[in-house]
Amino acid sequence: MASSIIFNIWNVRLKILSNKFKNAGKHSKLKIIVVWLMVVGLFSGTFYVPYRAFIFLNSMGHFGLVIIDRLMYLFFMGLFMMLVFSNCIIAYSSAYKTRETQFFLTLPIEYSQIFFVKFMDSIFLSSWMFLCFLMPILSAYAFVRxxxxxxxxxxVLFFIPFAVLCGALGCMITMLVVRFLPSKMGRVLSSLAVGLFLIGCGWLIITGKAAARSENEVIFLLSNLVPHFGFSQFVFAPNFWLSEGLFKIIAGSYKIAVAWWLLLTANALFFSQLVVILAGKFYYPGWLKTTTSTAKRIYLPGEGLAEKLIGRLTFIRPFMRSLIIKDIKVFCRDPMQWSQFAIFFGLLGIYFANIRNLGYQNVLPFWKNMISFLNLASTNLTLASLSVRFVFPQLSLEGKRFWILGLAPIEKKDLLLEKFWLNSTVSLCISLPLITLSNFMLNVSAQLMALSTMVVILMCLTLTSLCIGLGALFPNFKEDNPAQIVSGFGGTLALVLCLVYIAVNVMALGLPFHLFVTAQISQAFFNKLIALSAVGVCVISAATIFFSLLLGYRALERLEM
Amino acid sequence: MIKITNLCKHFGELVAVESLSIEIPKGEFFAFLGPNAAGKTTTIKLLTGLLKPTSGEASICDYDIQRDYIKAKSLISYIPDFPFLYDKLTGREFLNFVVDLYPAGRSKKTEAMMKELLFIFGLVDHKDHLLEYYSHGMRQKLVFAASLLHNPSVMIIDEPMVGLDPHSAKVVKDILKNKSKEGVTIFLSTHTLSVAEELADRIGIIDKGKLLAIGTLDDLKASFDIKGKLEDVFLRITEEE
Known part of the structure; x- marks a missing residue:
């Protein structure tokens, strides 16, 4: 009975997938072609960038090969952490927060089976995208080696038990946290984590010691980087078993590789079984806790920081203030939303605060310049992915509630502008301090500092306008889940356009600096080139902002609810 | 069939259900009435195992919904006011899926019953369409059909008439009447007093978590000395409280 129920549920999952594919045929051919072009473009990019990096490292000879292999250890460690983390998030939303779970709980199905189904869902949902991005990167590695x-x-054989093990760990963490962490404790712990993070950053900035500078830049980088990779080779970590297994395959030591695979598989099976056993005891009480939390906070009018702060901005029209306060409150009261923001930008913050510890401020101008632009790109890429994730679905999420705004005496252009200015301001408040921190840590020139500040401001405005405009052009009012809204055509297009915009701008500004620091152009020519690039970036950004908002506005005007 | 003994549910300081005790025998049609936030949905969730009682017990055909939940849930069918459906499944696929989740599983009998129910609810032409294209009423009718396929002994229904057209509402009422005659116990929560008046053998009125009155319509009228309709009885009882 148990296996037949799980089989039935999975059978339905496959039917849903097949119906989705059948339905996909009803979309216009142009749309399908654009989607495929975007997919091919993304995968080509994911292949090409690491491929060039591996070629570069390979050209260094033995040192390069050592770095490549160490990078692979680091890569699998990152993959392990990301998979466990995404399983934690997916398991929580899928096992505790969906209406499907409620439906299953009214049926004669064991609680452990329901959680097992959600555990399988979580593995599948977290792994397929990683596998898609894993393949081009590892293909680049395989090409070079x-x-x-x-x-x-x-x-593939190693990845299956690895994904199952990550899923089991993630689901187990979520189940135990939901069951045993008191609701009020969550707020205390998150505040504590933020506090510790800020103290940690401050401590790193104050005590960070610069690494000794070496004559040879490559040896300098190696001597600084390789010791830091040691933690990715912790023998009890599943990512180490995966890496070792694959390296043994490459080396032709198949028997040892099988031993690593068996270790990985045995652990995957053990932890999967443990998940089922624990789910029998802890899943249902945990689910009850999430649906009947007694930690209900009373929200009194006018007591929130947003209300006090925005309420004072009297130059903003009252209905605009109301919209802004509503959006801020909705965002801040949903930990699933702001926690992802906090984690991604927090990680960037930790890295930027550690720049001095890594000794990057002492490297040659070529590397300093490269690192500065890579930091700028990474901040903007994080901003782009979070903008697509949070800003793009905002208009769609108004969905069933759109009649409230639709009936209100508000011009649709004001609604669009409210979302644009609010999200741009939030993005700026996060990105600007991060880039300033990065520049401060790297001791970059005043010129580069001014330029990167300008770029961040423009990118915040442009990325937000792209997501708002495309969100209005491709709304999905049927869906309540933002992740589902983003995974549609509009969301994918928004992501691709954001990536293209970032790549064009970072390259347009980075290239003159690169040519200058490598002494390929004179100071006078550099000044002209950088001014031209800056004007170009401003024009592209202004045009993108204008047309995105215009198209979004026209789409909103045409919208029939 | 349904036995609720001293059932309590507290959400922090809020008492949603307080010492509720009701016994509903086999084949009885029981209507559960109450104003908004009276505790009706909480009671239904306690009966279906979607909530755990703070104290007290609820059992279906002598199976405790918390301890013997598999056996209890095999005998129940629950129809929520806003049911969950898979948008990317067709009507027929959804019905097959639900049948497969119950111990009896699919059979020729269920196939025949499925065809009959699709016909009765006027869903034959839509059975192979995706559920995302179904209207609210069509969804509600499909859930009714799904709930009958495993021959439940107890039907727990929350607001059955929401979104149904007059014809479908008549069909639902007829089906529920027949099921009750066949020995199926029906626990129906509704704000549509005319439905309760027309169908119910007994009526329970709850407010602020407490059961204020229980009995046949005539019993209630007699107890409160009212000669009018159920509406008058309901208003008197809830206003007094």
Whole structure:
């Protein structure tokens, strides 16, 4: 009975998938072609960038190979952490917060089976995208190391137990946290985590010691970087078993590789079984806790910071203030929303605060310049992904509630502008301090500092306008789940356009600096080139903002509820 | 069939249900009435195992909904006011899926019953359409059909007439009447007093978590000395409280 129920549920999952594909055929051919072009473009980019990096490192000879292999250890460690983390998030939203769970709970199904289904869902949902991005990166590695097709087969065979193990760990963490962490404790812990994070950053900035500078830049980087990679080779970590197994396959030591695979598989099976056993005891009480939390806070009018702060901005029209306060409150009261913001930008913050510890401020101007632009790109890429994730679905999420705004005596252009200014301000409040911190830590020139500040301001405005405009052009009022809204055509297009915009701008500004610091152009020519690039970036950004908002506004005007 | 003994549910300081005790025998049609936030949905959630009582017990056909939940839930069918459906499944696929989740599973009998129910609810032409294209009423009718396929002994229904057209509402009422005659116990929560008046063998009125009155319509009228309709009885009882 148990296996047949799980089989039935999975059978339905497959039917849903097949119906989605059948339905996809009803979309216009142009849309399908655009989607495929975007997919091919994304995967080509994911292949090409690491491929060039591996070629570069490979050209350094033995040192390069050492770095490549160490990078792979680091890569699998990152993959392990991301998979566990995404399983935590997915398991929570899928096992505790969906209406499907409530439906299953009214049926004669064991609680452990319901959680097992959600555990399988979580593994599948968290892994398929990682596998898609894993393949181009590892293909680049395989190309450079001249590996045969057997490596890809081994990769898939190793990835399956690895994904199951990450899923089991993530789901188990979520289940135990939901069951045992008191609701009020969550707020205390998150405040404590933020406090510790800020103290940690401050401490790192104050005590950070610069690494000794070496004559040879490559040896300098190696001597600084390689010791830091040691933590990615912790023998009890599943990512180490995966890495070792794959390296043994490459080395032709198949028996040892099988031993690593068995270790990984045995652990995956053990922890999966443990998940089922624990779910029998803890899942239902945890689910009850999430639906009947007694930690209900009373929100009195006018007591929130947003209300006090925005209420004082009397130059903003009253209905605009109301909209802004509503959006801020809705965002801040949903930890699933702001926690992702906090985590991604928090990680960037930790890295920027550690720049001095890594000794980057002492490297040659070429590297300093490169790192500065990479930091700018990483901040903007994080901003782009979070803008697509949070800003793009905002108009769609008004969805069933759109009649409130639709009936109100508000011009749709004001609604669009409110979302634009609010989200741009929030993005700026996060990105600007981060880039300033990065520049301060790297001791970059005043010129570069001014330029990167300008770029961040423009990017915040442009990325927000792109997401707002495309969100209005491709709304999805049927869906309540923002992740589902983003995964549609409009969301994918928004992500691709944001990436293209960032790539164009970072390259347009980075190239003159690169040519100058590598002494390929004179100071006078550099000044002209950088001024031209800056004007170009401003024009592209202004045009993107204008047309995104215009198209979004026209789409809102045409919208029939 | 349904036995509720001293059932209490507290949400922090809020008492949603307080010492509720009701016994509903086999084949009885029981209507559960009450104003908004009276505790009706909480009681239904306690009966279906979607909530755990703070104290007290609820059992279905002598199976405790918390301890013997698999056996209890095999005998129940629950129809919520806003049901969950898979938008990317067709009507027929959804019905098959629900049947497969119950111990009896699919059979020729369920196939025949499915065809009959699709016909009765006027869903034959839509059975192979995706549920995302169904209107609210069509969804509600499909959930009714799904709830009948495993021959439940107890039906727990929250606001059955929401979104149904007059014809479908008549069909639902007829089906519920027949089911009750066949021995199925029906626990119906509603604000539509005319439905309760027309169908119910007994009526329970709850407010602020407490059961204020229980009995046949005539019993209630007699107890409160009212000669009018159920509406008058309901208003008197809830206003007094």
């Amino acid at each position: 001249e590996l045969n097709a057997g490596f890809y087969l081994a990769l």
